[in-house]
Amino acid sequence: MKITVLGSGTSVPNLQRNSAGYLLEEQGCRILIDFGYGNVHQLLRLGITYHDIDRIFFTHPHPDHMCDLIPFLFASKYPLNPRTRDLPIVAGPGFTDYFERMMEAFNHWLTPDSYKVRITELDEETRTFDGLEVTSGKVQHIEMSRGFRFANAEGKTVAFSGDTDYCAGIVELGRGSDLLILECSTPDDMKVEKHLTPQLCGRIAREAGCQTLLLTHFYPPCDMDSVREVCQREFSGKIILSDDLTAVDI
Ligand SMILES: [Zn+2]
Numbered sequence: 001m002k003i004t005v006l007g008s009g010t011s012v013p014n015l016q017r018n019s020a021g022y023l024l025e026e027q028g029c030r031i032l033i034d035f036g037y038g039n040v041h042q043l044l045r046l047g048i049t050y051h052d053i054d055r056i057f058f059t060h061p062h063p064d065h066m067c068d069l070i071p072f073l074f075a076s077k078y079p080l081n082p083r084t085r086d087l088p089i090v091a092g093p094g095f096t097d098y099f100e101r102m103m104e105a106f107n108h109w110l111t112p113d114s115y116k117v118r119i120t121e122l123d124e125e126t127r128t129f130d131g132l133e134v135t136s137g138k139v140q141h142i143e144m145s146r147g148f149r150f151a152n153a154e155g156k157t158v159a160f161s162g163d164t165d166y167c168a169g170i171v172e173l174g175r176g177s178d179l180l181i182l183e184c185s186t187p188d189d190m191k192v193e194k195h196l197t198p199q200l201c202g203r204i205a206r207e208a209g210c211q212t213l214l215l216t217h218f219y220p221p222c223d224m225d226s227v228r229e230v231c232q233r234e235f236s237g238k239i240i241l242s243d244d245l246t247a248v249d250i
């Protein structure tokens with residue numbers, strides 16, 4: 001299983017850090033977890049187009065986690081080269097209604113006619129998608145927010161927090177995982193409610209007992225030396241401070 005960070009940034013535009021999005025590749029399947037702005041171009045840098053994505057998971061519908069769904073859907077209607085495979089989307093309860101309102105807001109310019117969008121809403125459960133066992137769990141950010149844990153046939157596991165504050169849900173999703181991907185929004189002395197800091201990320205990683213911790217979703221005040229220093233006071237395992245296009249094989 002290979003995970004590539006498409007965007008290690010946030011809502012604040014930054015030429016070095018695109019907004020949140022991750023590509024998970026397993027057995028020829030290409031899955032997105034979140035799809036923030038800049039991600040469509042990041043995929044192109046990897047040689048991946050709107051034809052090549054098999055499924056999209058959304059942790060929540062904040063713009064920095066889903067904006068590039070708009071150009072993706074519009075490109076997929078390009079009359080000379082339309083997408084023809086259905087597009088499955090998985091997200092928390094209420095996403096279908098949200099999606100339909102978005103289609104209406106764009107006067108159906110995004111609504112597909114050469115393929116179908118198939119939405120599955122997950123609450124707190126485990127299901128199999130594309131040969132991966134996927135567990136969704138509540139995290140503390142907005143009502144629709146869900147974190148995800150993916151396990152492949154060999155039992156390798158990766159968990160994604162999306163945006164969250166410290167909560168039992170993300171510790172549980174990350175329990176014993178090979179790779180735990182946590183948002184790390186701000187330094188501890190600038191803590192923002194419903195987001196994590198380096199100290200809390202380290203604490204979650206320690207309590208979850210993950211192998212490797214990958215931090216992402218850095219707002220501009222984050223200083224990488226200090227993020228690592230604070231985080232490793234809590235967690236003695238491997239810590240990766242991601243950049244855009246950082247890739248990890250597990
Ligand atoms: Zn965010």
Ligand SMILES: [Zn+2]
Nearest residue numbers: 060062141163
């Ligand atoms: Zn958010």
